[in-house]
Amino acid sequence: MMKKHQNRILILGVSLLLGGIFLTNCAPQEQRSPEEIAAIQRAKRDSIRKANYNRCLFKMSNADQYKIQENWPAAIRNYKDVIELGCVEDFADPLFKDLAHCYFRNNQPDSAAWAIEEGLIYKPTDLHLLKLMAYYNRNNLDKTIEAWTRINNLYPGNTEYMFELADLYFKAGHYDEQIALLEEILQIEPDNKKAELSIIAAYEAKGVDPIELYAKNFETDKSNPQYAYQYAQRLIDSNNYVKAVTVLEEALKYNASNKSLIEMLAESYVNTGQQDKAVLVYEDLAQKNPTDNELLIKISSLYREMGQYQKALQFADRAVKIPPHNGKAMAERGEVYLAIAQANTVSLNLNDKLVYHMAYEDFKEALKQGNNNVRSKINFLESNELIITGQRDYFLATDANKVGPNEFRPVGEGYAWITRTVKVQ
Template sequence: MTRIRKWQLLSILLVFLIFGVYNCVPPQAQANSDEINAMKEQKKEEILNKCKFRLSNGRQYMIQQAWADALRNYHEIISAGCAENFIDPLYKDMAQCYMKLGKPDSAAYFIDQGLSYDATNQHLLQLSSYYKERAGDYEGAVAIYQQYNALYLDDVEYLAKQANALDMLGLYDEELDIWEYIIDIDTENNDAINAIISVLGKMGRDPKAFYEKAWQNNTADASKALKYINALINDNDYKTAINVIRQTLQFNTQNITLIKKLAECYEYDAQPKEGLKVLENYARSNPRDINMQVDVTLKNVEFGNYEKAYNIISNAVKIAPQNKEVYFARAKVLEALAEITTLTKGKIDCNDKIVYHMAYEDYKKSKELGNFNAQFRIKYLYDNDLTIAKAKDRFLIGDANKVNANTYKPLGDSYSWITRTVSVK
């Protein structure tokens, strides 16, 4: 019994020993495996560095306009298996080199190779469509534009490119759909408006009749109305356009695009004052539409309504005191007023300079709020001694203009309505 038990124990021990032999990696073997992996990583790094060097070389050759030499370096990168590491610069530069060598087909091919690695790369998609068009492959270009426009929504520039490519293929129905979509995004896009009229002509349709029918089916639809209005304007039929807008505005009283179109049509129809009234009515009922306040202000300046313009824009300043455009617009009102007054008199006096200085202050405020263009007006007024910023310009100001030692007000019929003063240290 004891002998049997000993044999059993020996058998179990033998099994454990065998299991240990098969499952233990000798230290030397483990070390060899780590060394091999390290060598592989080192080799990868060496190849990548060589590819970086080739990429740099290629760019240097491109600067020297040695297109074939640049391509030789770029092809070596692909052969080395590094292309995926340099997708955008590599394939973009290869395409440019092939274009310089007069090989647009090859340029398009390698851009597509880049897209095979990164199908949503915006830059490569743009280049792919460009090179396909250069190669005369408009069908291929349309396919890329469709892909691009599905990824990057409402990019009007590339929607227009797609429409133009469709035009080259004579696919006018599809082209028309895209131009109309662009109009929905950008209602005042003149390129799209003109293109629609052109396409309808190619399709043998009268733009006016086509859009009139669509609008008459639903006169409350502002989008349909705008397309019809654009066709009418193109045909110089402003009176009909005015009637269409007025009908549609009954259902879309606050549609700013329709309102601007109505004012525009009145101007085309030699009724500019009616156009101004339209804009003023909207501005009064929408005082927080600062862009419209600015537009109406500048329109009144064109009509010589300086006091009205000043009051409108001053109210806008109160509503939006941090808006750079309102100060710029008010400065333009004051500058225009001072300019017309001096031209009428044939000379400039201290009253004019005080008003110019008010404009100068508003331009400075506009600049402080980020209006880069204001600095040019500031410099112009200061350099031409049109303000009272310099001590010599204040020397001849009379007591009647002085509110106190450093504060001044303008006098004279042209400025009688101005209650504002300026203070200069």
């Protein structure tokens, strides 16, 4: 009797245990935490993926073959099978890019755009996908702006991408957003002409004269180099160099070492007939930038135009020794020698021809360095017989002209300071 009673108790205990387990497994989903639910769902997806992986691999291979054959419907069908089989995470790249391509070639642009949007769920920072989003939505301005905004957020400071977005803002009439973005570009690249012109276009599209705004900004904060640059550049663009000089002189009180503002001031001095001031500005800048041969060329050119040939030649000589050796500096030195000869020639003689020949040698070297602009100078000197061609040109040389065998230097008023010589064959 006791044994029978014990058996009943054992059976009851086992029943209660099994019942508890059953009730636990059958607990309503709402009793589980979101984390538990997500974990169960993820486990199910992973299980399906693993089970279907080989089938998906086969479908992807089929789809790729159909794509090569340009059988777009068959390729699309196989790519969609991969999605339905739950293998998206394994094949997200290139699944959605290729699916979008097939939809597009099958004249289904909206479906192509959808495929890219789906791909971005799995690859939200994929640059190629984001560019494809912009491409496949190019008739949807809002979506295109969204794509380029996301790209700019991923790659801050990339001016190429910033211009893409700025152009879209202009098309959409979002001028304030465009201007703000273009001003960011100018903070990165202060001399970017495209950004400057685009800002002007945006203000004009808004019905605002940008020069008024630039003037207001500058008067509000004269120490801001960007405000000064924008205002002065607009004044220069409108040929108001006199006002530009005033603005730049004031701005440089606060930004004395700003190279862009200094060069603009020198340019404005030149265009208001103040070459003497311009050359001093350039010389000061050249002292701070001794390897900038463009500056040295400008200084030489200004002194040459002012008739101060010795100073012009000093700076030209310095310029030809500094890279890049692209023929610009050599051409400038040739112009200096040409100007010296032309200023001193009354009745053409050997001394004149020796200096003309120095110009000729420099122009020939400039051409060799790649500067094709000097061809007309070379032709001019040759056609007018202003160069030394043989004994008939130097048989009247004086002892003062002779430096060595077949080597001569110019002498006389206007040439005595020149130390260069000419060797003839």
